[in-house]
Amino acid sequence: MEIERLTDAARDNLLADLPRWRLGADGASIHRQFRFTDFSQAFAFITRVALLAEQQNHHPEWSNVYNRVDINLTTHDAGGLSERDRVLAHSIDRLVA
Amino acid sequence: MEIERLTDAARDNLLADLPRWRLGADGASIHRQFRFTDFSQAFAFITRVALLAEQQNHHPEWSNVYNRVDINLTTHDAGGLSERDRVLAHSIDRLVA
Numbered sequence: 315m316e317i318e319r320l321t322d323a324a325r326d327n328l329l330a331d332l333p334r335w336r337l338g339a340d341g342a343s344i345h346r347q348f349r350f351t352d353f354s355q356a357f358a359f360i361t362r363v364a365l366l367a368e369q370q371n372h373h374p375e376w377s378n379v380y381n382r383v384d385i386n387l388t389t390h391d392a393g394g395l396s397e398r399d400r401v402l403a404h405s406i407d408r409l410v411a
Numbered sequence: 412m413e414i415e416r417l418t419d420a421a422r423d424n425l426l427a428d429l430p431r432w433r434l435g436a437d438g439a440s441i442h443r444q445f446r447f448t449d450f451s452q453a454f455a456f457i458t459r460v461a462l463l464a465e466q467q468n469h470h471p472e473w474s475n476v477y478n479r480v481d482i483n484l485t486t487h488d489a490g491g492l493s494e495r496d497r498v499l500a501h502s503i504d505r506l507v508a
Contacts, residue, residue, distance in 0.1 A: 353470050357461045364454045373450050377474035 319392040328400050335387075335403055343375075343388035344399060348410065350381045359383060359409060366405045372398040416489040425497050432484075432500055440472075440485035441496060445507065447478045456480060456506060463502045469495040 320328060328344075329337055335344040350356040360376075360383060367373045375386040387403055389396035417425060425441075426434055432441040447453040457473075457480060464470045472483040484500055486493035 353461075353465065357465075360461075361458070364450075364457075368450065368454075373477050375474070375476045377472070379472045380470050 317389055317392045317396050317398065319389070319394040319396060325395055328395060331400065332403050332407070334407065338386065338388075342394040343386050344395065344403060345384065345386050346403070346406070348383040348385070350383070353380050356381050356383050362409050363406055366402065366409075370398065370402055370405070372402050374402070414486055414489045414493050414495065416486070416491040416493055422492055425492060428497065429500050429504070431504065435483065435485075439491040440483050441492065441500060442481065442483050443500070443503070445480045445482070447480070450477050453478050453480050459506050460503055463499065463506075467495065467499055467502070469499050471499070 325337075325341075329335070332344065335346045337343075338345055348356075348359060350359060356378060360378060363374065363376075363385070372387075372389070375388070377384045385406065387399040388394065389398050422434075422438075426432070429441065432443045434440075435442055445453075445456060447456060453475060457475060460471065460473075460482070469484075469486070472485070474481045482503065484496040485491065486495050
């Protein structure tokens with residue numbers, strides 16, 4: 315299945331739809347930072363995101379330092395943002411809603 | 412408990428003792444990259460490292476992109492490398508030995 319990159323208009327819609335995510339400097343990714351009380355809480359979240367990623371067959375680029383988790387979403391096969399990023403970002407937001 | 416930074420000589424010993432780890436440009440951290448067959452294998456490893464980190468109360472700065480895991484170890488309380496980094500690095504190496 316080919317994955318299409320979002321048009322500029324669709325990308326603007328995505329950003330409006332995901333107010334807690336920021337567009338990367340390259341315009342090809344979105345980013346959100348999460349903070350928890352400690353590593354254990356952060357890792358519980360990381361584990362739930364990992365399960366979402368496998369379920370959706372779409373994986374984040376992410377990093378963790380103790381209680382902080384930084385998540386970047388992009389779709390390499392599309393050369394930028396795609397609907398997959400929107401879906402995964404919404405799923406992640408629901409975990410911490 | 413105060414955590415002491417390793418002396419330069421002790422740091423050289425640590426590096427000799429951990430041939431798969433590289434000293435960071437700042438001289439205050441060590442780094443190793445791991446590659447797996449897919450995200451599932453990478454995340455299994457990530458989970459095991461998380462358990463080690465909690466057990467040792469010493470946590471990595473790390474990132475993951477699909478099958479790749481990058482781990483940086485440093486001891487902020489010591490302002491550089493300490494014995495905690497040596498211990499955690501050895502524990503991580505044993506997971507993939």
